[in-house]
Amino acid sequence: MGLARWRWLGMRRFLFLGLVALAFLESGTAASGGWELSGHLALEEEEQCTVDRRANLTYSEFIHQYAFSKPVILQRLTNNSLFQDLCSKEKLLAEFGDFKIRLSTANTFSYQKVDLSFQDYVEQLLQPQDPNSLGNGAGSGVPFHWHGPGYSEVIFGRKRWFLYPPEKTPDFHPNKTTLAWLRNTYPALPITERPLQCTVQAGEVLYFPDRWWHATLNLDTSVFISTFLG
Template sequence: MAAAARLLQLLLLLPLGWVRPGACTDPPGGGWVAGTVPEEPRCTVERADASLTYSLFLQRFAFSRPVILGGVTDNSAFRALCTREKLLAAFGPFPVRLSTANTYSYRKVDVPFQEYVEHLLKPQDPARLGSGSGSGVPFHWHGPGFSEVIFGRKRWFLYPPDQTPHFHPNETTLAWLQHTYPTLPPALRPLECTLRPGEVLYFPDRWWHATLNLDTSVFISTFLG
């Protein structure tokens, strides 16, 4: 029981979204709700595919800039387990630890997974905490990592370590996008792109990043030591 609860906590670093991609027949979108938050007008994060070699990755991206990798994974079996119906059936009564969209996700809230999905998973109000479309994490940084989407879409905003973004830690990413982002001159805007199912984002060490779930999303993030 404890192991299962811990697994679910790892899957649900919420209110962000969640875990990985592939081909799935039931149901469209995994039963998760599509949102109305817009994508960026133009993706400014470089993309690569499975032809990217390890040596070229080290040379061009590992220590210098983010990259979106497409066509490098096949998680169809795992994806099939992450539909709304199957996750509720498997983990409904287990407690999950939710990270708020504010204060760098420091505040944690424990609730049963079923309660979270059925009562708390709603679109984000820009001025309040939420956990569905429009939720996310404000700007922060840590070690390098990978993030991969299973269901939904996840918009990313990234700055290099020497360019601290202008933001308030108690403001949601959605509020930042609506109020601060439009005031930024082009030279001070972040790299940004929307991550879709089947794509993996890599970001280097100490890069500032904020996320915004355009839909109720399922994803997994792996941080490198």
Template sequence: MSGHVVLGRQPMAVSGCALPAGKRRRGAGAAGKRSPRPGGARGPGAGARRGPHGGAAAAAAAAAAAAGLGRGLRRRAGRRLGGGRAAGGGAVHRGAGRRLPHLLRLPAAVFQALCAKDKLLAAFGDHLVRLSTANTYSYRKVDVPFQEYVEHLLKPQDPATLGSDTLYFFGDNNFTEWGPLFQKYVPPPFHIPGTRGAYSFGIAGSGSGVPFHWHGPGYSEVIFGRKRWFLYPPDKTPHFHPNETTLAWLHHTYPTLLPGERPLECTIHPGEVLYFPDRWWHATLNLDTSVFISTFLG
């Protein structure tokens, strides 16, 4: 890595269909993350932050905002899934829009500059970060200095390694220490009235990611690199093993799926944001060494 955190990135040859559209961002947000629970459900996972959030009302409200900003995801066959007009007032209002994923284009040049490798190491190099296993339930947690993670552990995913044996930096952020960085981040300009967004910041190597899981609604933005998403609606449980990495699933299971069994897919690039609705199954795959941040609603 040199200059910024995508140094030495190793891109993967996976075709994508990013379909950005939308408006410029406004507003600000707060902090937090999610991690999975046994039985398929996931709750918030920033340290002790656990328990459900989102719900049907939150999902409908968040979808209303996202529907106005994105043209929607497409299936590999090209079917468009979204559209509409933006809800007004800077808040997410229930009633307009659909409960579907959407892509937004919200450039974040200032925050991106702060996420350069030298800036992050200067500010947080000696701070401990909490790594989680990259499997559906993220049971295991390990604390290491941020500089050690960046210089020694930030590597491409080994295809033979299980997700339960892969350590991944995403969320569980110490918001007292990372607060100065998060204060510079401008999230998507919609929120659920009476709530604050919860941030989850991460850096991971190419081929890494989290296998299928679900939780409440929110936004995911790529700062550096590319991240591929695979999504299924709540009533369509995907075929996967919770300890298998997304990379292994892509190689072993994905090719066997019939056209009607395949997920919705997209690849998001720097300055693009994906809105994920409440309780939608999703798996992620970093195509490069990537820096990313999610805003969980509710």
């Protein structure tokens, strides 16, 4: 299963930790929050990011250039050191180890659900992703899908995104992983048929407009918070 969802209660406010994917765990360092940031697969960033990266973007610029037309990666938007502290392995397990979470795939034709504690998820189910099966860890991600506009902020790790505009349906099998698509389908795509893509780093926020197709691939441990707009 490549998707863990749960509701995070407390910390002065209600926060929804939308999608959290944690790669294969080892010793980790203080700078990584105790999570292992090195993927166990030959996962690479794209040769060239084709999504705009913007710092100090004004509200007017955002509305006119991106909000309804194309994705953008926002830099130096906030200081995420607080989230890094809150999302350390030690603190998450201490605070939410007993929380029940539901694992499910994002595949269109997969409906299997697994309910278990967050502690069991971390200690028992995190393994490197196999290209041909759904799992947790480096190489996991969400296959192509679309919904309303949203933001995704990376707290730890790196998350590679693939995006198509609403009018351009991607060539993908809805019951196969993003890793399998990247290895088997993507290389054969003509340049003009390839998606916008970029790897979002820790501290960056990706915004995508309404109904944009998107798929994700976790290159190593990826802890991130997603906010979906109604």
